[in-house]
Amino acid sequence: MGREIKKALLILIGGGGMGFVLLFLAYLLPTDPIIKNARASVDIFKLEGAYAQNIHGYPSTTLDNYTDAWMMQNALYDGEESALQKCMNVYSYNYVDGEKTGPCERLTAYLEGKAGFVRTSYARYWHGYLIILKPLLLFFDYGDIRGILKFTGLALLLSVCILLEKMGKTQIVPAFAAAMACMEFYTVGMSMQYTWVFIIGLGFSILILKRYQAPERKPVTPLLFLPIGMATSYFDFLTYPVFTLGLPLLFFTVCMREYGSSISLPMVALKSAVYWAFGYGGMWLQKWLLCTACTGENLIADGVESIMIRSGHRVMGEQIGYWQNVYKNLMVLAKYPYVLVCLAAVILLFILGKKENRAGFSPNAFLVYLCIAALPLCWYAVSINHSYIHSFMTYKSLSITVLAVMCAADEGRKLAGAKKAKRAGEQSK
Numbered sequence: 001m002g003r004e005i006k007k008a009l010l011i012l013i014g015g016g017g018m019g020f021v022l023l024f025l026a027y028l029l030p031t032d033p034i035i036k037n038a039r040a041s042v043d044i045f046k047l048e049g050a051y052a053q054n055i056h057g058y059p060s061t062t063l064d065n066y067t068d069a070w071m072m073q074n075a076l077y078d079g080e081e082s083a084l085q086k087c088m089n090v091y092s093y094n095y096v097d098g099e100k101t102g103p104c105e106r107l108t109a110y111l112e113g114k115a116g117f118v119r120t121s122y123a124r125y126w127h128g129y130l131i132i133l134k135p136l137l138l139f140f141d142y143g144d145i146r147g148i149l150k151f152t153g154l155a156l157l158l159s160v161c162i163l164l165e166k167m168g169k170t171q172i173v174p175a176f177a178a179a180m181a182c183m184e185f186y187t188v189g190m191s192m193q194y195t196w197v198f199i200i201g202l203g204f205s206i207l208i209l210k211r212y213q214a215p216e217r218k219p220v221t222p223l224l225f226l227p228i229g230m231a232t233s234y235f236d237f238l239t240y241p242v243f244t245l246g247l248p249l250l251f252f253t254v255c256m257r258e259y260g261s262s263i264s265l266p267m268v269a270l271k272s273a274v275y276w277a278f279g280y281g282g283m284w285l286q287k288w289l290l291c292t293a294c295t296g297e298n299l300i301a302d303g304v305e306s307i308m309i310r311s312g313h314r315v316m317g318e319q320i321g322y323w324q325n326v327y328k329n330l331m332v333l334a335k336y337p338y339v340l341v342c343l344a345a346v347i348l349l350f351i352l353g354k355k356e357n358r359a360g361f362s363p364n365a366f367l368v369y370l371c372i373a374a375l376p377l378c379w380y381a382v383s384i385n386h387s388y389i390h391s392f393m394t395y396k397s398l399s400i401t402v403l404a405v406m407c408a409a410d411e412g413r414k415l416a417g418a419k420k421a422k423r424a425g426e427q428s429k
Helices: 002-026 032-039 042-048 065-076 083-089 103-111 130-137 142-167 172-182 185-190 192-213 222-235 243-259 265-295 299-311 322-332 336-353 363-382 384-389 391-428
Strands: 091-095 117-121
Touching: 002 083, 002 130, 002 222, 002 265, 032 065, 032 103, 032 130, 042 065, 042 103, 042 142, 065 091, 065 103, 065 130, 065 192, 083 265, 091 103, 103 117, 130 142, 142 172, 142 185, 142 192, 142 243, 172 336, 172 391, 185 192, 192 222, 192 243, 192 391, 222 243, 222 265, 243 265, 243 363, 243 391, 265 299, 265 363, 299 384, 322 363, 322 384, 322 391, 336 391, 363 384, 363 391, 384 391
Parallel strands: none
Antiparallel strands: 091 117
């Protein structure tokens, strides 16, 4: 156990160092072509505004152009500071005239040559997405990037479905498709803000499924969830991070259930969650420590203050309770299309599941699925302020609940089948 903890610490420190180097190199890229392609993207932000909805009245289809414009501002900053200062402080241009208050307006004003801008910093986050966004903006505008991200997400979705089919878990494919429909995967590809967590969650899920299906079959260990948590902290701009724990952990459970022993599943799942949390929190702390050391500013105090605000019950002067927060997120999904697609997935799960007779009921797998289903509810408890304000995106973590509940239902189907077979056997004697 001691060796494993040492290995985890080395991975965490090494990951932090690698993240710093990659961000430093990204800030060495030329900004002229980035600004040129950003300028070609302005019309999208003008037309759509900060929070356009693909389907009016459906908060689930809300685009987060507000944050995407902020990301673009961070990517195009071309001040005279050193690359070290830039990657630590992550500067952007702001206006203080009171009219251009939102990122969409600020981005448009700067790219149209409006005077009166000042430099601002947002050092609390790693902003690791810049190691992808800045190279992309060398060649593509925002519309092109949307297309690239949508096709990337679609390729990952299809890969998961193919791997589940190869594993013989055909009945889970409709459940997975329903979960992805509930999180509006099409909208995910339209907003960079939503995409990083989506790609991390699906990418590591594919890695787990492929490793268990390889000819030599290399089982995954809970330690894999350490870099998953680290990557989430590095790339995410605080969206629905628990998705990157829930989805890979669910497929890890499916694989252990299929190819290994389910006896130790609860302990393995708990250990995986602890490693994820260690990686997620550890990467945040490393950024604050690095920035404090390099700039002399107390980023630790700033980070702790932000955590207190985002986890607190106060929202715009009003006290918000936990169940109010859960209700608001659930209501984003309270639309007939999502209910119907989930019902269809359950029906298909029971129809297709009849063909699978390789394993009986596993109480441990059933328990783990229910715990995974509860992960978003746990996240809402520690992020009340953030989840209540941003329910249009934080609800997306409930896709994990949808999929996990269906996997638990699949286990229940096996239990019912086993009991039915037992009764039939007793009656035949």
